Amino acid sequence: MTVLVPYPILLATVTGVFRERGMPPDRAAVAAEALCHGDLTGMSTHGLVNLTRLYLPLFDSGRTDPAADMAVIADLGASVLADARKALGLWSASQAMELAAARAARYGIGMVTLRGATHIGCAGHHAARAAAHGMVGLIVSNCGGQRIARPPGGREPMLGTNPLALACPAGDRPPFVLDMSTTVVPTGRVRAAARAGEEIPPGWLAADDGTPVTDPAAFDRGDGHLLWLGGAAETGAYKGFGLGLLVEVLAALVPGATTGPTSSVSQDDDIGVTALAFAPSALRSGFAEDASALFGAVVGALPVDPRKAVSYPGWHEGERARWRRAHGVPVPVELYEELRAVAPELREAG
Amino acid sequence: MTVLVPYPILLATVTGVFRERGMPPDRAAVAAEALCHGDLTGMSTHGLVNLTRLYLPLFDSGRTDPAADMAVIADLGASVLADARKALGLWSASQAMELAAARAARYGIGMVTLRGATHIGCAGHHAARAAAHGMVGLIVSNCGGQRIARPPGGREPMLGTNPLALACPAGDRPPFVLDMSTTVVPTGRVRAAARAGEEIPPGWLAADDGTPVTDPAAFDRGDGHLLWLGGAAETGAYKGFGLGLLVEVLAALVPGATTGPTSSVSQDDDIGVTALAFAPSALRSGFAEDASALFGAVVGALPVDPRKAVSYPGWHEGERARWRRAHGVPVPVELYEELRAVAPELREAG
Numbered sequence: 214m215t216v217l218v219p220y221p222i223l224l225a226t227v228t229g230v231f232r233e234r235g236m237p238p239d240r241a242a243v244a245a246e247a248l249c250h251g252d253l254t255g256m257s258t259h260g261l262v263n264l265t266r267l268y269l270p271l272f273d274s275g276r277t278d279p280a281a282d283m284a285v286i287a288d289l290g291a292s293v294l295a296d297a298r299k300a301l302g303l304w305s306a307s308q309a310m311e312l313a314a315a316r317a318a319r320y321g322i323g324m325v326t327l328r329g330a331t332h333i334g335c336a337g338h339h340a341a342r343a344a345a346h347g348m349v350g351l352i353v354s355n356c357g358g359q360r361i362a363r364p365p366g367g368r369e370p371m372l373g374t375n376p377l378a379l380a381c382p383a384g385d386r387p388p389f390v391l392d393m394s395t396t397v398v399p400t401g402r403v404r405a406a407a408r409a410g411e412e413i414p415p416g417w418l419a420a421d422d423g424t425p426v427t428d429p430a431a432f433d434r435g436d437g438h439l440l441w442l443g444g445a446a447e448t449g450a451y452k453g454f455g456l457g458l459l460v461e462v463l464a465a466l467v468p469g470a471t472t473g474p475t476s477s478v479s480q481d482d483d484i485g486v487t488a489l490a491f492a493p494s495a496l497r498s499g500f501a502e503d504a505s506a507l508f509g510a511v512v513g514a515l516p517v518d519p520r521k522a523v524s525y526p527g528w529h530e531g532e533r534a535r536w537r538r539a540h541g542v543p544v545p546v547e548l549y550e551e552l553r554a555v556a557p558e559l560r561e562a563g
Numbered sequence: 564m565t566v567l568v569p570y571p572i573l574l575a576t577v578t579g580v581f582r583e584r585g586m587p588p589d590r591a592a593v594a595a596e597a598l599c600h601g602d603l604t605g606m607s608t609h610g611l612v613n614l615t616r617l618y619l620p621l622f623d624s625g626r627t628d629p630a631a632d633m634a635v636i637a638d639l640g641a642s643v644l645a646d647a648r649k650a651l652g653l654w655s656a657s658q659a660m661e662l663a664a665a666r667a668a669r670y671g672i673g674m675v676t677l678r679g680a681t682h683i684g685c686a687g688h689h690a691a692r693a694a695a696h697g698m699v700g701l702i703v704s705n706c707g708g709q710r711i712a713r714p715p716g717g718r719e720p721m722l723g724t725n726p727l728a729l730a731c732p733a734g735d736r737p738p739f740v741l742d743m744s745t746t747v748v749p750t751g752r753v754r755a756a757a758r759a760g761e762e763i764p765p766g767w768l769a770a771d772d773g774t775p776v777t778d779p780a781a782f783d784r785g786d787g788h789l790l791w792l793g794g795a796a797e798t799g800a801y802k803g804f805g806l807g808l809l810v811e812v813l814a815a816l817v818p819g820a821t822t823g824p825t826s827s828v829s830q831d832d833d834i835g836v837t838a839l840a841f842a843p844s845a846l847r848s849g850f851a852e853d854a855s856a857l858f859g860a861v862v863g864a865l866p867v868d869p870r871k872a873v874s875y876p877g878w879h880e881g882e883r884a885r886w887r888r889a890h891g892v893p894v895p896v897e898l899y900e901e902l903r904a905v906a907p908e909l910r911e912a913g
Contacts, residue, residue: 322672368865371860453792466857511714
C-alpha cells in the first residue's frame with residue numbers, strides 16, 4: 214500500500230523537518246530536494262527511507278551540525294579545498310557542485326573538494342546540478358572511515374561502497390545521469406531484499422571461498438561479502454576495486470579526509486567529497502547540439518526486442534521523475550507514517 | 564620462445580622506427596616509451612605487438628601525421644582545448660598530461676582536452692606521468708567513430724572499449740595505476756585468445772539472447788558480442804555501459820571529437836582524449852604521506868590465502884617493470900623478427 218503524495222507537499226514536509234532540526238530555510242530546502250530525489254526517480258533506497266534511519270540520528274548524535282557552513286582552506290580559482298564542518302551532506306554536496314560550476318564558467322573546469330562532510334544521499338542528484346547549467350558534472354564521495362567491501366583476496370573489509378556520478382545534458386531528453394556505487398550494488402539493495410525476505414541474484418555476495426551467496430541476510434551476519442563491480446577476477450573485480458580506490462583517491466586523498474583503509478574506527482564520519490564541473494561551452498561552440506545528437510542516437514538505436522527501446526542511465530529516472538512531479542510520489546504507508554511522526558506540517562494536517 | 568631484450572636497446576630501437584617515419588627525436592622517444600610500457604609491465608596486448616599491426620599502418624595510410632603538433636583552440640588557464648591534428652597518440656596523450664600537470668601546479672587542477680587524436684596505447688602510462696610529479700592523473704580516450712560494443716538491449720555496436728586510467732603516487736611503492744577498458748576486457752584480450760586457440764571465460768562475450776560465448780573467434784565472426792563491465796543487467800551491465808558513456812562524454816563531447824553513436828563510419832579517427840591532473844599539494848600539506856599510508860594499508864591487508872598478498876592495480880605491473888628495466892624485456896621470437904624487419908638499428912646489428 215502506498216500513499217500518492219503531491220511532490221510540493223513532500224518537499225515542504227521534509228524541508229520542515231530539516232528546519233525544525235536547526236537548518237536555515239534555504240539549505241533545508243536544498244537538502245529536502247536531494248532526499249526526495251530518491252523517491253522521485255525510483256532510487257528509493259537513497260530516499261525518504263533514510264530520513265529516520267540515517268539523517269535524523271546524525272543530528273541527534275551531533276555527527277552532523279545543522280548550522281555549519283563550509284570553511285575554505287585554500288582557493289586557487291579553478292579549485293577550492295574546504296572543510297564542510299559536519300554540515301548535512303545532502304546540502305553541502307549540492308553547494309560544492311554549484312560552486313564548482315561557477316568556477317568552471319570562468320576556467321573551463323572547476324573543482325570543489327571537501328573534507329569533514331557527511332552522507333550526501335543520491336550522488337547523481339548533485340551531479341545533475343551541473344547539467345542544469347549546461348555543463349558536465351562529476352561527483353565522488355568516499356564513506357569516511359567506514360569499511361564495507363574487501364579488496365580482492367583480502368579477509369577484512371577496507372573501503373566503502375564509494376559512489377561516483379556523472380551528469381550531462383541530453384537536449385530535450387532527461388539528462389544522462391550515471392549514479393553508481395563501485396560495488397555491484399549498494400548495501401541498501403541487499404538490506405531491502407533481506408527485509409522483503411527475497412533471494413538476491415548470484416554475483417552480489419560471495420562466501421570466503423568465492424561461492425555465490427543468494428541469502429541477503431548473510432551480509433549483516435558477516436558470511437556474505439559484498440562484491441566489487443565486475444564480480445570475479447576474470448570478469449573485472451580488479452576494475453571494480455580499482456574504481457573504488459579511484460573514488461577514495463579523488464574524494465578523500467585529494468582533500469585530506471578520513472580514508473577507509475587507514476581509519477581506526479569503521480564509521481562514516483569525516484567523509485571526503487569532490488565535485489568537478491566541466492564547462493565545454495566556455496571552450497567551444499556546439500556542445501549542447503553534440504550532446505543532444507549523442508544521446509538521441511543512443512535512444513534511437515535498433516533494439517534486440519522491438520518492445521524494449523534502448524536507453525541510457527538517467528533516462529528512465531528522468532521520465533519517472535517527470536510523471537511523479539505532475540501526479541504525486543508513491544510513498545509506502547509505513548514510510549508515510551514514519552514521516553508523519555517527525556513532520557510538524559503533517560502532524561497538524563492530520 | 565622469447566628473446567630477452569635489454570630495455571634501453573628496445574627503447575632505442577622503437578625510437579629509431581618512429582624517427583624513420585618522420586617524428587622529431589624527442590617525440591619519437593616519448594612515443595617509444597609509451598609503446599614499450601605495455602611489454603615492460605606485462606600489458607602486452609597494448610605493447611610492441613601493435614607496432615606493425617596498428618601504428619605503422621596509421622603512418623602508411625596518412626591517418627597519423629608524424630610532424631603534427633597540437634593547435635590550441637582555447638586556453639582558459641586551468642583548461643586547454645586543442646586539436647591534436649592526427650599526431651601520434653602515443654606521444655600526444657603524454658604531451659597533454661604534462662601540460663595538464665603544469666596547469667594543475669598553478670590552479671590545483673588542470674585539464675587538456677584534445678580532438679583529432681589517434682590511438683594512445685596504454686592509458687595508464689600517460690596517467691602515471693602525473694604521479695611522477697606527485698599529482699593524481701586521470702586520462703580518458705574514446706575510440707573516435709569506432710563502434711565495438713552494443714548498448715544493453717541494443718542490436719548494433721555503438722561505442723568503443725573507451726579506456727579510463729587513474730594514477731596516484733603510493734610512497735616508495737609502485738604508483739596506483741588503474742588502467743581499464745570499460746568493457747569486461749579490451750578486444751586485444753579476446754583476439755589474443757583466438758590466436759592462441761584458447762577458450763575464454765564466460766562473461767566476456769554473449770550471443771544475441773545473452774547466452775555466454777566461450778569461443779573467442781565468435782567476436783570477429785560477429786556472433787559473440789563484447790560485454791560491458793558488470794556483465795548482465797543484474798550484476799551491473801548498466802554501470803559498465805554508463806562508464807563507457809562517461810568516457811565518451813569527457814573524452815569526446817567535451818572537446819568536440821567524433822563520437823561512436825553519431826559517426827557515419829566505424830573507424831577510430833578523430834579520437835577524443837581528455838587528460839586531468841589534480842595537484843593536492845598545491846591545496847594542502849601531507850598528501851604524499853597520506854597516499855603512502857593508504858596504499859601501504861592496502862598491501863598490508865590480511866589476505867584470505869597467506870601465500871597471496873593483497874595488492875592494488877599497478878603494484879604487480881610496477882614490480883614487473885622494475886625487474887625488466889634491470890634484466891631485460893621478454894619479447895616473443897616472432898615479434899622480435901617483426902621488429903627487426905622494420906628497425907634500422909637491429910637490421911644493422913644483425
